[in-house]
Amino acid sequence: MSDFKPGLEGVVAIQTEIAEPDREGGALRYRGVDIEELVGHVPYEKVWGLLVDESLDSAMPDPEPYEPKSLTGNAPSDLQAETARLSSEWDLKKLVDTEDEEARDDLARLSAQMMSIVAKSAAVADGRGPAPDDVVAQGDTAAEKFLLRWRGEADPRHVKAIDTYWICTAEHGLNASTFTARITASTGADCGAAMSAAVGALSGPLHGGAPARVLPMLDEVARTDDPQGYVKQVLESKGRIMGFGHRVYRAEDPRSRILKRTAKELGSPRFEVAEALEGSALAALRERKPDYVIATNVEFYSAVVLDVAEIPPELTPAMFACARVAGWAAHILEEKRTGRLIRPSARYVGPAARSLSAV
Ligand code: ACO
Numbered sequence: 001m002s003d004f005k006p007g008l009e010g011v012v013a014i015q016t017e018i019a020e021p022d023r024e025g026g027a028l029r030y031r032g033v034d035i036e037e038l039v040g041h042v043p044y045e046k047v048w049g050l051l052v053d054e055s056l057d058s059a060m061p062d063p064e065p066y067e068p069k070s071l072t073g074n075a076p077s078d079l080q081a082e083t084a085r086l087s088s089e090w091d092l093k094k095l096v097d098t099e100d101e102e103a104r105d106d107l108a109r110l111s112a113q114m115m116s117i118v119a120k121s122a123a124v125a126d127g128r129g130p131a132p133d134d135v136v137a138q139g140d141t142a143a144e145k146f147l148l149r150w151r152g153e154a155d156p157r158h159v160k161a162i163d164t165y166w167i168c169t170a171e172h173g174l175n176a177s178t179f180t181a182r183i184t185a186s187t188g189a190d191c192g193a194a195m196s197a198a199v200g201a202l203s204g205p206l207h208g209g210a211p212a213r214v215l216p217m218l219d220e221v222a223r224t225d226d227p228q229g230y231v232k233q234v235l236e237s238k239g240r241i242m243g244f245g246h247r248v249y250r251a252e253d254p255r256s257r258i259l260k261r262t263a264k265e266l267g268s269p270r271f272e273v274a275e276a277l278e279g280s281a282l283a284a285l286r287e288r289k290p291d292y293v294i295a296t297n298v299e300f301y302s303a304v305v306l307d308v309a310e311i312p313p314e315l316t317p318a319m320f321a322c323a324r325v326a327g328w329a330a331h332i333l334e335e336k337r338t339g340r341l342i343r344p345s346a347r348y349v350g351p352a353a354r355s356l357s358a359v
Helices: 044-053 077-090 100-125 143-151 156-168 174-186 191-202 211-224 225-234 255-265 270-286 298-310 313-338
Strands: 018-023 028-029
Touching: 028 044, 028 255, 028 270, 044 100, 044 143, 044 156, 044 270, 044 313, 077 100, 077 191, 077 270, 077 313, 100 143, 100 191, 100 313, 143 156, 156 255, 156 313, 174 191, 174 313, 211 225, 211 270, 211 298, 211 313, 225 270, 255 270, 255 298, 298 313
Parallel strands: none
Antiparallel strands: 018 028
């Protein structure tokens, strides 16, 4: 118990064959393939196949017809609630009671349906119903169908922004939401329970909720035209600059590099402001912490790329969840195969034994 690590930093809790974030070299590989080779060459749904089935001949299917029971328009919470509900609606079997193939098919159905739930919730937030199935069927890729379902139309720039973002953020080792999915799977729960638990973990600002806080920062810098002053004020008030720092990477985050390039290629109107803020933030963080590398993380340019696709900031955690269904599904299957309950220990540091009357 002497090697307690707050936040489990550096603790190796699982072995995985799914993805390899290359901490020092700044590369990310899915099943050994660098994401630089995937972006722009295969659509997201095939990356799902690569991650889950280790095959590009396999892909995430289209969602089957299903009507969510109660959408509020708050996509992250709609997604968590409706995904949990699918466990009973579809009578999903517990992982301990299924074969791998059946669990894999449950995860494929769930992944596709989760994207559809987010698109429908986004339509509710916009005050309209989702597009009919014949309109959605005109799309070629999952990203295009997602936009058609939500908006009834799909601008090719928006499709490219979303497909690139989804591929870059499809999987990333043992992050908080994936760990949550694996812990839930390790108890033998069903796939809907594991996926919805992961959605909850992703929603926090220190994980998938960060892009929602990046755009307001960019707005503020655009208003004042003073990125240095903004950074100084955040750091002096002991705040965190959203979109910077990472528990794993001690080099440039490769996803950030690709998303930055994409934001520029797609002509993001926020690109210049983002680059100015990035420069000021990196310089100030380097000066403040010369021995601790704090680089731009995936969330900073994610926010800029998603803005190109006119994704409202409050929807960004749900967009992240759409991407991460691939990684979660792959990890839930990998966890199922280990068959070992995840149950670490806690060191008790509370009061010594005492009588009830002493409390
Ligand atoms: N802005 C300002 N200071 C920072 C930042 C930041 N973005 N990130 C780290 N620091 C500072 C901390 O204040 C701390 O300083 P202190 O020692 O003086 O208190 C020091 O660096 C170490 O901070 P930790 O939280 O221990 O660093 P860790 O590497 O564990 O943190 C984390 C990673 C949580 C992502 C952090 O960098 C952060 O909060 N970033 C902002 C939120 C964000 O962008 N989240 C998205 C992460 S990517 C993802 O989840 C997909």
